[in-house]
Amino acid sequence: MFTVVLRVYNTLTRETEDFVPLKGNEVNMYVCGPTVYDHCHLGHARSYVSFDVIRRYLIYRGYHVNYVSNITDVDDKVIDRAKESDEDTFELSRKFTASFEEDMQALGVIDPDVRPKVTEHIKDIIDTVTRLIDNGAAYSTPKGNVYYDLNSSPEKIGILSHQTVEGLMEGSGCRVDVEDDKRYQLDFVLWKGSPEDEPGWDSPWGRGRPGWHIECSVMSMKYCSEQLDIHGGGLDLIFPHHEAEIHQSESCTGMHPFSKYWIHNGFLTIDKEKMSKSLGNFFTIKEVLAKFSPGTIRFFIVYTHYRSTIDFSEDALVEAGRARKRLLNTISNVKHAIYEAPDNDDECGISDLIDENRSAFVDSMDDDFNTREAIGNLFVFSRKVNSIIANEKPGKSSLENVLDFYSEINQVLGIFEDDSNSGSEEQDSRISDEDINELIKIREKARAEKDWVKADSIRDELQEKGIIIEDGKDGVRWRRESS
Structure with a gap:
């Protein structure tokens, strides 16, 4: 593959x-x-x-x-x-x-x-x-400590940190043992003696x-x-x-x-x-x-390459939540479109689009797990999917394939999990498909009764929640706002 x-x-x-x-x-x-x-x-x-x-x-x-x-x-x-x-x-x-x-x-x-x-x-x-x-x-000491003897493998000193012995000696205050019974400053403890008021286990070198x-x-x-x-x-x-x-x-x-x-x-x-x-x-x-959903926090982390520094702020988390919501809205749009889709094999180019984006996903992740680029490609894919839904009538099976692709990506990134049970203060503000359809029914009834104020109010309410209403000759269509 x-x-x-x-x-x-x-x-x-x-x-x-x-x-x-x-x-x-x-x-x-x-x-x-x-x-x-x-x-x-x-x-x-x-x-x-x-x-x-x-x-x-x-x-x-x-x-x-x-x-x-x-x-x-x-x-x-x-x-x-x-x-x-x-x-x-x-x-x-x-x-x-x-x-x-x-x-x-x-x-x-x-x-x-x-x-x-x-x-x-x-x-x-x-x-x-x-x-x-x-x-x-390694060597033991009368105090019941055992140290690794770095002079037994001097060629490995600095092998991972790429520092000189002098540089390591200068910075050796960073969680390096400072007991006075070791032979060499950089020797590190393998077993340490425990006083009676602290946890310890019997060993050949004493309790420790x-x-x-x-x-x-x-x-x-x-x-x-x-x-x-x-x-x-x-x-x-x-x-x-x-x-x-x-x-x-x-x-x-x-x-x-x-x-x-x-x-x-x-x-x-x-x-x-x-x-x-x-x-x-x-x-x-x-x-x-307590303030943000698990999905938002995970997206905030994954939307940066793992080796890059992330600077934390609540504003950054809010923005991450908005970005993730755009992808979730596309998934919701696809689910809604399936209900109205014709039961035929008209793909409208969706199969090629999925294959192209699966390859792009693998290319990004094969490049040292570049999640930032992989998610960037997902935004492009989502915009194209939204355009197809808005302007064409793809068949039901092709739309189901889109959902399968999102699920496939989610098996790796884990960013599309349901936050509905989250106890966070951050509310997704996502209205369910059922509630949208119910509000549209009420709006249609208001329009039939020429209650334009109520109809416009419902339209505005839905728009505030990111729902775009499209009145056409075939009836009302809606989709979630995305970018």
């Missing part, structure tokens, strides 16, 4: 490359999940919606995708928040895990094939750390808990393979998290590369600053869902 090669931008090589999985058409894809110490913010939505689209498109392209994304349910941030709120650490992490899953369901993000939690894999983590010590790639980086190596290798096709996450994870994964995973298995393709989504910013809980400039997904 597809002849053009899918190409993806690889952070590791800084080049756009042909996508060729390690094993046939099987794709092992791992995306770093959230640390569950609070409700997730819109920056998290940006990441997980972006990778949801990438996963969906790979499936659309015929790949068998094994998608794994973890939950960090024990971590310094989780423990500190539990202390602040005087809650049990694990109760707190369970609460915010459920909150995260609820948010993802609302945004149409398909559950991963496996969503492993750190606390369920302590033995696996201890076994892996032991293996790294035995390999000479996993470091942040080791969990993803362990869970990706357990549920995917020792070598991944795709490893994904936000740009902020490149260093130290993803570089640490490369070091520890390749030292553990001896296999290179740990991941063939590294894919990173761009930031979501507010006033040009990265949205971050540490900066305090964030909106939770739940806060935004």
